[in-house]
């Protein structure tokens with residue numbers, strides 16, 4: 001799937017934008033504060049109904065307006081088109097696919113796999129495990145039907161168990177949830193480990209190409225692998241009762257990412273961290289294409305930040321090779337050279353107005 005039309009209304013300073021992106025590379029340039037990141041934010045919103053910049057939608061809606069709208073037309077490999085739309089106000093969210101209202105955001109996300117590379121990427125390595133779980137779960141969600149359901153069921157049972165722990169209920173009322181919790185934990189763990197088996201060889205190649213070194217990614221299940229999850233729940237029972245929540249399980253999983261046995265967040269420069277996260281995202285996109293033939297949309301905000309010209313050029317060539325639909329922003333018209341055989345469009349943005357630049 002790729003976008004053939006994109007209409008944005010009331011997203012930050014973008015009051016009424018209508019563009020027809022091309023299938024491969026869309027280059028958006030403009031001065032600071034002209035609205036470049038907001039264009040990417042609008043596409044991201046359309047995929048998961050949330051912003052990557054803030055958890056408060058009111059900051060994304062244009063000043064003196066009460067809602068925003070993003071609409072797009074998508075086209076798949078067979079030239080079949082789908083119309084999708086999102087309207088968000090502070091209280092409500094409305095999703096439409098081909099004219100019908102849809103309740104779950106996941107249906108939208110499944111249609112539109114969107115990845116982002118922006119100057120914040122190092123946060124994936126430096127911040128808490130939640131972000132790395134989101135990273136891996138994005139991949140599993142898009143390649144494995146049924147994963148989302150297992151994930152939601154796990155969290156529903158976990159919530160019940162934690163509520164019982166918090167209320168200091170009797171042991172039987174707490175362990176009542178264990179059987180289901182164990183069953184869904186197995187499913188999630190298996191799916192994530194299985195995903196990594198396919199992902200890692202592709203990732204290793206990208207790291208080598210981008211950085212000329214090797215990086216090790218190890219999945220940490222969220223409990224000591226020398227013991228089963230059942231044993232872990234049993235032996236942690238007193239601790240869990242004391243704390244009022246379940247201390248171990250896939251909700252505590254993490255990715256341990258290291259180079260020469262040192263965690264990369266403690267040893268890599270910002271530029272290296274950016275290249276590493278690019279390799280992770282590129283590998284996800286390539287893996288998804290390989291497994292499901294699905295084309296991703298890749299948003300690259302301020303590609304030039306933290307990268308010297310050689311790495312920048314190297315990166316853009318690998319981005320283009322993934323066959324993802326790219327939306328790349330820059331402050332200059334010529335931040336890098338696109339391979340000439342690649343279909344591309346250029347847009348100039350000024351005070352929230354986008355104009356296609358005919359090349």
Ligand SMILES: Nc1ncnc2c1ncn2[C@@H]1O[C@H](COP(=O)(O)OP(=O)(O)O)[C@@H](O)[C@H]1O
Pocket residue numbers: 011012013014030031032033034035036037038039058059060061062063
């Ligand atoms: N809710 C809002 N309503 C209107 N304008 C906004 C809102 N939030 C931010 N802006 C403005 O939108 C402009 C575009 O921001 P941004 O997309 O981040 O620019 P760029 O990425 O080109 O530097 C900025 O001038 C910013 O002040």
Ligand SMILES: [Mg+2]
Pocket residue numbers: 033036037038301
């Ligand atoms: Mg910006």
